[in-house]
Amino acid sequence: MGDNPGVLVLNAGSSSLKYRLVAPDRPDDLDHGLIERIGEPGGDATDHAHAVATVVERLSGQTITATGHRVVHGGDRFRAPVLVDDEVIGAIEELARLAPLHNPAAAAGIRAARAALPGTPAVAVFDTAFHATLPPPAYTYALDQELASRYGIRRYGFHGISVRYVVDATARLLDRPVAQLNLIVLHLGNGASATAVRGGASVATSMGLTPLEGLVMGTRAGDIDPAVVFHLARVSGLSLDEIEDRYQHRSGLAGLCGDNDLRVVQARADAGEPDAALALDVYCHRIRHYVGAYHAVLGRLDAVVFTAGVGEHSGQVRQQSLDGLDALGIVVDPARNRSGTGARVVSPDTGRVVVCVVPTDEERAIAQETAALLEMNGSW
Known part of the structure; x- marks a missing residue:
């Protein structure tokens, strides 16, 4: 066995399994x-097991001390x-x-991990848990x-694993205690959400009962x-399932201009394509x-924080997104915004509100939360 005990982080989808072995320190x-x-013909595996x-x-050849599992929906229980x-x-x-596309796969992944690694502790980390403070x-x-x-119809919120990680990283970047910070975290990937965080606690978030609500997404x-x-049900002849498919898979940027990749949309808008320019404006x-x-x-408000693929890479x-918010003290410095990598400030030193970019790492967050829980229980 290897010398570096780690957490095997598993993110199970309906037809895929993403894994990372992480030493939290x-x-x-x-x-x-x-x-x-x-489960598909010619696929890598017949089932999650x-x-x-x-x-x-x-x-x-590696030491697996525990497994950590991303679970999208914990309801109001977890x-x-x-x-x-x-x-x-x-x-x-x-x-x-509440999450028919996600929770069954997560449960299947957890069952499979317990069977493949008997006696190895497994921890479930929930995307909704950070928003339990709403x-x-x-x-x-x-x-x-x-x-x-x-x-069970209420706002639950999602992207919580990412937001919690980014809140802590932002506090380190600004060298201020989390308890003193009021933040707006913008998680902008193919899925996108905004969260208001007061002193480390979520107090408002854009996603709701499901991840469909809130910001425009891919x-x-x-x-x-x-x-x-x-x-639509009355006039289009579409069934409820067909309408849901439009909402989930053929709306957002894709519905507005035919592309869900923001990089492609930006390039098309820069080339003068009106539908792409409108899509970017709406977004x-x-x-x-x-x-x-x-x-x-x-x-x-102390800081606006951009994270995830679009948030981290699209100046x-x-x-x-922040144009016209000068009266609120929110200003982006063009030179800083065009350059740099990693966690950084992209607002001028004179701005009342800091605008920053903080990379997220959901798998590492899951590994850290897994290790912390097991250490608290004396199992790490």
Whole structure:
């Protein structure tokens, strides 16, 4: 066995398994990889059990101290990482009613890991858990409350693993305690969300019951009049499943201009294509809308933080999203915004609100939270 005990982080999708072996106190990976097309003809594995067994075989020279699992939806039951047992797996499967595309795969991955690594502790880390601090006015929908309570309809929020990691990294960048910071974290990838964070606690977030609400995303519409679905059902002949498919996979940037990759959209907009320019304008307008709203929620704002693929790499999106917010003390320095890598400040030194870029690392966050829980329980 290897000399570096690590956490095997597993992110199970319906037909893929992403894995990283991470030593929480080391900056580099011990190993990483991807199992694709699970259960498909010619795929890497016949099912999740086979996929995890393949990963364990690949890592046979390494020491796996624990496994950490990303679970998208913890409902209002899981407010922090938990040590996995049969009851926890059952609860994750029950919560599939709220996340039918994600939780079943996560449960399958956890079961497979427990079978392939008997006796190795497994920890579930939930995307929704960071938002358990949302106050009732922020998580309650103005819906018939008996109906909402019966079916668990409320704002849960997502990207919490990433946001928690970025909040801590931002505090280090600014050399200030987390407890003293009011932040707006903009996680901009193919999925996108905004979160208002006061003293390390989520107090408002853009995603809701599902990851469909909020910002414009690669293929998701984000905020939309709820009556659109009723209108489409009446006039288009589309079934509810077909409308949901449009919302999930053929809206957002893809719906506006045919491309969901922001880099392609930017290039097309720069080349003068009107539909791509409109898509970029709508995308940035929605971000600006949330920054203004969350500034009001927080009262005092210390920093706007960009993270994830688009947030970390697109200076144009950062600039365009914050244009016109000078009166709020939010200004981007053009030279700083065009250059640099890693965690950095892209606002002028004179700005009242710091604008910064902070890379996220969800797998490392899962490894760290797994190790912290096991250390607290005396198992690390």
